[in-house]
């Protein structure tokens with residue numbers, strides 16, 4: 129179906145967060161204010177753009193004790209705080225009528241161990257369907273968030289279709305995905321869709337100022353570093369928040385670029401050793417996350433070399449690395465960089481489809497472009 133349309137003025141009083149003023153955020157708040165939230169909503173958008181945050185805010189607005197439906201979630205009543213504790217970065221609701229389902233979620237079979245799985249299987253969907261048919265415990269409705277919805281196995285998606293077609297009264301399913309193409313058309317067609325676009329850099333900056341002033345988040349103060357941080361975030365408030373809580377992303381990125389440069393000049397065995405250190409021998413959620421971070425860093429870094437060669441330095445992400453870019457970029461052929469950037473995207477897609485992250489990284493490492501001359 130279609131994207132929600134912007135609807136009049138944004139709600140005042142409550143806090144719809146980074147997307148309060150985007151068409152998607154305004155559309156969602158209008159649906160809730162007029163009690164027209166569909167039983168199946170699909171929120172799509174890039175990783176870190178704020179899908180989970182918006183879904184939690186929707187649940188807060190629906191269950192808020194101080195007029196959240198009309199005004200947006202107050203974020204401070206008891207219920208709002210149970211859905212998101214402002215002291216915790218994690219968006220893990222603690223409420224019997226709101227559940228986030230994803231890889232690792234429980235099913236009804238006590239013998240199943242889903243801890244290391246990366247998919248949501250049919251046994252989990254059956255358990256959710258069973259729960260969805262029970263009356264809510266505390267609130268007047270249930271909200272079930274599936275994150276990411278593209279983790280549903282084919283069997284699970286098939287089983288889920290029936291529920292999406294005839295959802296029990298008082299239940300809202302909110303499906304989240306960064307890869308809409310990974311969802312079957314039958315699932316998509318049964319949901320109302322909202323797509324979240326990256327924020328403009330000035331709205332992201334406003335959020336960053338807010339977090340540093342009110343939430344005590346540490347961010348670089350020097351204007352150049354702050355600007356680089358905002359470029360690294362690419363309009364994704366969730367990325368910014370998650371990465372700031374893990375340290376200084378600008379410093380971390382500089383270290384990742386050191387590695388990228390070193391690996392580009394390393395021999396085969398050094399590359400494979402590095403890959404093993406980074407991704408480990410077995411495929412864990414942590415190794416997948418580590419490899420995805422490296423793919424992000426490498427995409428930005430090699431794109432910078434490509435942009436420099438194309439005389440588009442004004443678009444560089446890592447302006448703090450200008451000297452190094454000037455020195456290194458001329459050693460590469462722009463066409464080879466294009467091919468490598470495409471290969472990084474293919475590697476990312478393979479990992480998202482469940483291919484072992486370490487193996488995918490090993491293959492990618494052997495395709496790093498070769499420099500024409502040594503520095």
Ligand SMILES: [Zn+2]
Pocket residue numbers: 188191192193194196201202203204205206207208
């Ligand atoms: Zn509230």
Ligand SMILES: [Zn+2]
Pocket residue numbers: 234235236237240242249251252
């Ligand atoms: Zn199970």
